[in-house]
Amino acid sequence: MSSELTHKCSTCHEIKPHTADNFSRDHRLPNGLARRCRVCARRVSLAWSLSPAGRASKLRYLRSDRGQEMARLFRAKIKQQQAERKLTNV
Numbered sequence: 500m501s502s503e504l505t506h507k508c509s510t511c512h513e514i515k516p517h518t519a520d521n522f523s524r525d526h527r528l529p530n531g532l533a534r535r536c537r538v539c540a541r542r543v544s545l546a547w548s549l550s551p552a553g554r555a556s557k558l559r560y561l562r563s564d565r566g567q568e569m570a571r572l573f574r575a576k577i578k579q580q581q582a583e584r585k586l587t588n589v
């Protein structure tokens with residue numbers, strides 16, 4: 500018996516090896532793997548973010564308290580990285 504486990508993608512129906520390279524984790528599911536392979540997940544996510552509903556959803560998030568807080572944290576992190584880069588370049 501092969502020890503190599505496989506998993507079928509719910510979108511492209513390809514059977515791929517059960518590895519972190521092919522499937523992200525989803526702890527809500529019994530086998531702990533996402534239903535879609537990473538390639539399909541990326542494609543579906545990109546299509547959603549470019550659709551009118553996806554863009555509206557993103558705007559709602561960015562205007563929400565949590566979205567504003569996350570944007571602030573992201574800007575602070577970038578600023579800190581730039582400061583560290585300046586220190587190492589001198």
Ligand SMILES: [Zn+2]
Binds near residue numbers: 509511536
């Ligand atoms: Zn797939």
